Amino acid sequence: MDKEQNKPAGNIHExxxxxxxxxxxxxxxxxxxxxxxxxxxxxxxxxxxxTNEIAHALLERFGNLPGVLKAPYEELTKVKGITANAAVLIxxxxxxxxxxxxxxxxxxxxxxSPEKIGEFILPKFFGERNERVLVVCMxxxxxxxxxxxxxxxxxxxxxxxxxxxxxxxxxxHATAVVLAHNHPNGFxxxxxxxQESTQMIxxxxxxxxxxxxxxxxxxxxxxxxxxxTPMLAGLFRTQGxxxxxxxxASSSPIDDL
Numbered sequence: 001m002d003k004e005q006n007k008p009a010g011n012i013h014e015x016x017x018x019x020x021x022x023x024x025x026x027x028x029x030x031x032x033x034x035x036x037x038x039x040x041x042x043x044x045x046x047x048x049x050x051t052n053e054i055a056h057a058l059l060e061r062f063g064n065l066p067g068v069l070k071a072p073y074e075e076l077t078k079v080k081g082i083t084a085n086a087a088v089l090i091x092x093x094x095x096x097x098x099x100x101x102x103x104x105x106x107x108x109x110x111x112x113s114p115e116k117i118g119e120f121i122l123p124k125f126f127g128e129r130n131e132r133v134l135v136v137c138m139x140x141x142x143x144x145x146x147x148x149x150x151x152x153x154x155x156x157x158x159x160x161x162x163x164x165x166x167x168x169x170x171x172x173h174a175t176a177v178v179l180a181h182n183h184p185n186g187f188x189x190x191x192x193x194x195q196e197s198t199q200m201i202x203x204x205x206x207x208x209x210x211x212x213x214x215x216x217x218x219x220x221x222x223x224x225x226x227x228x229t230p231m232l233a234g235l236f237r238t239q240g241x242x243x244x245x246x247x248x249a250s251s252s253p254i255d256d257l
Contacts, residue, residue, distance in 0.1 A: 016050075017043050034065045041093060045086030054081040058090075066220075069094035070127040098126035112142040114225040117178055117214060120144070125182045125218045133181045135165050137174035138213070146172040161197075162204055169210050177205060180216040180223075188219035190226050198226060199235045212236055 020040050029037060038055035046054065057079050062068045068076075069090060076087040101123035111117045117136075124134060124147070133151040138144055150164035169177050179201065183189075190198075194217060202212040213236070214227040226232045 014048075035059055037065060038068060041089065042086055045089040046081070046083055049081070051081075054079065054086075057081065069097065070129070072129060094127045098123055101126070107144060109144050110142050111136070111138060111144060111178065114214065114228045117216060117225070118223045120147075121178070121180045121216055122218065122221065122223060124149075125180070128182055129184055131182055131184060133161055133165075133179065135168050136178040136180070137169050137172035138176040138178065139173075140175045142176065142213075145174055162201055165201060166204060166208060166210075169205065170208065174210055176211045176213045178214050178216070179212065180218055182218040184219075186219055188217045188222045188224040190215075190217050190224060190229070190232065194226075195232060195235060198232075202236055 017040075020036065021043075024032075024040060032040075035052065035055040038058055039051045042051035042054060058068045058071075058076075059065070061075075061079055062071050071090070073087050073091055076082055076090055077084065105120055105123070109116065109120055111120055121134065121136065125132070130152055132149050134147060135150050136144060136147040146168065148168055150168055151161040165177065165179070168174075179198070181194075194215070198212070198215045201215075205212050214225055215235075216223045216225055227236050
């Protein structure tokens, strides 16, 4: 009879856990399947139990590893075998990923292209289950001055969003602003309402001498730059104070976006 079969179940699981941990320490996550990554993560939330079956159940319910890491706490606890501690650990892991990528970016980045804007903004929406509105304030060289979520819900839901966007821009002494909001359960495609609200916000900011540079619609790891979409680029051409400022500062990187 195999020696492994003579060992108590606890010892078998402990041996498997130790082998998986040592493999990770030697090789990182290269070659790990998604269920093995989850299985090892669950070691620390579910002691003294085989977590392989639970890892497979999580993937079956939420589709893939990102889906598991972004799943709500209440939904995680519905999976058989998931403890409260394990659900918190999974939620924490997803939040740590977002914080790592967000904090790893220089806070004074120069966002002078749609690609750089997307690189800066995407991590901030990782794991977000609700629609949120983000405003990024910049100077006339596209250097980031601040970024903050100013509303929860659709960008066109309330007038409060417009007021908070303007307040954030003025308090940051911004001359340029990028907006972003997410479609948690949809595609990164601007709706008619998104277009109408973008035009209104651009006009309000323009009166204050602030240029709306772009509006990104985010879905999962994808985004659409409204300014880079030919049919929507006209939304960002406003008249008045901001327009005259752009004409007098023609060398600004903002004009090249």
